[in-house]
Amino acid sequence: MSAPQVLLIDDDHRLAAMVATYLSQNGFVLAHEECGLAGLQRLAQAAPGDFSALLLDLMLPDMDGLEVCRRLRALPQPLRSLPVLMLTAKGDPLDRVVGLELGADDYLPKPFEPRELLARLRALLRRPTLADPAADDAVLRFGSLEIDPGARMVRIDGVERPLTSYQFDMLLVFAQRAGRVLSREHLFDVLKGGSPEPFDRSIDVHVGRLRAAIEDDPKSPRRIITVRGAGYVFAKVQDA
Missing domain, CATH: 3.40.50.2300 (Response regulator)
Known part of the structure; x- marks a missing residue:
């Protein structure tokens, strides 16, 4: 290699x-x-x-x-x-x-x-390996949202939504753990391989950018939901 x-x-x-x-x-x-x-x-x-x-x-x-x-x-x-x-x-x-x-x-x-x-x-x-512990390329579907790990592509109603490498890996982490509350510390550890420094806002910034890409209304998200004081949860059931 x-x-x-x-x-x-x-x-x-x-x-x-x-x-x-x-x-x-x-x-x-x-x-x-x-x-x-x-x-x-x-x-x-x-x-x-x-x-x-x-x-x-x-x-x-x-x-x-x-x-x-x-x-x-x-x-x-x-x-x-x-x-x-x-x-x-x-x-x-x-x-x-x-x-x-x-x-x-x-x-x-x-x-x-x-x-x-x-x-x-x-x-x-090494983030894709961390983000995809099952090494499964099966397409994940949540309502009109499709996540294709093999092609590293996201579609909503069949239309591709461009994401950065980091945003895709974050979305994959959320989707593979749909319904579970993920703390900022857990997301940081999975995606960056360590612990965040005090007041590190990078996870929140990436969540905001990811919402802008996949939510109909990023200010009232229905896919990536904030759990106050705990972190974020990716909705298992999504109508949109």
Whole structure:
């Protein structure tokens, strides 16, 4: 099996060299582009499956990482589902939340330890296995909602609803545990392989984005329901 290839979009050449060396020692191949447009072109020209993940800096010379993420999520499959780990030197939590809302799967503040980067990257790449413990590709149906694990596709009334890789895995976790209340801590552990930091809002942000994609009225959700003080529950019976 060939080593997974990761694309880094960052204009810091010293950081890129450090990341390339460390990842190569741990079974990865790193490709590097220093600006957003060149990175998007590299992805668009690659064969399907060439890249396993994207490491994306928030601050780039031609466009910010948020715009890169926005454009990536508008590309056809399988590119739009590429896992994205956003790197940010800015300390404002709002930047991280906005990044998640635009389709990033996780974020890592700079400066970071290479071991933490590796751990976050491995967590992103193993998420489908965690999210699908039964390894069952059977289509899951809840009213007009269809979840196809094999094709990693979601449809409502036969129309595809685009989701990021993280959002799809979260929906699969919910669907496979329909009717059970899932705490934020449990979701974080299953999807990210660890415990959330205090005040980490990433799970809530992803739930909000997932609701926007699959609910008729995200402000009054009928599929993913909040259980105050406990977490979320995915409705077993769905009319819509």
